[in-house]
Amino acid sequence: MSDAVEVKTLIIDEQEVSARRGQTILEVARENDIDIPTLCHLDGLGDVGACRICLVEIKGSNKLLPACVTAIYEGMEVTTKSERLQRYRKNILELLFAERNHTCAVCVSNGHCELQTMAQEQGLTHIRLPYRNPELAVDASNERFTLDHNRCILCTRCIRVCSEIEGAHIWDLMGRGEDCIIISDLHEEWGESACTRCGKCVQVCPTGALFEKNKVGTAHPKNPDFLPYLNLMREAR
Secondary structure, eight states: OOOOOEEEEETTTTHHHHOOOOOOHHHHHHHHTOOOSSOOOOTTSSSOOSSTTTEETTTOOOSOOOOOOOOTTOOOEEOOOOOOHHHHHHHHHHHHHHHHHOOOOOTTTTTTTTHHHHHTTTTTTOOSSSSOOOOOOOOOOSSSSEEGGGGGOOOHHHHHIIIIIOOOOOOOEEEEGGGGGEEEEBOOOGGGGGGOOOOOOHHHSSSSSEEEGGGTTTOOOOOOHHHHHHHHHHOOO
């Protein structure tokens, strides 16, 4: 059997590019310096298509498909920028902001939040939808970290890094729709769970849902050295 890599040719934003069989649209786009916005995607973690910010148009299909989990094929024609896509991305961001409490001025991740940055990049200046503002629990039972469900966008990065990288399988989802939340173990308090206290989930959280207690009131950037570590771990697998 031949070990030769099967090469595909496709078009992204009127640019002809080459790709390997099995690659996703997002992977090929980034290899060719074509920007597609994302929130739930993180290099080094498996993709689940949770946020839908990376929606793209594919010629011949009326559906908008998530670039992070859509495999390429020979002759595919992809559009990553259009008025339709811009409208849908802004609508998705509005839904995220309206669903829970994302008051940036009082958030520990203000200025270091991917949701906040994405809204600025997509030109979102106000929310037209009514805010739901549910009163969700804040779990501060862990001696080092805090989980604020009010800031969570259910991107599942914490679940994936805990499972795929740390191998602890502490985090999971419970409930459906607006009642869906992140839980540790079988819905135990974080401090009572089997958590290894490694902090990987905190490092990958794109908002202020997971944060270190000792950084409250100070600048709260995520660790830039952690992303190369994720890539290294993925390559090792």
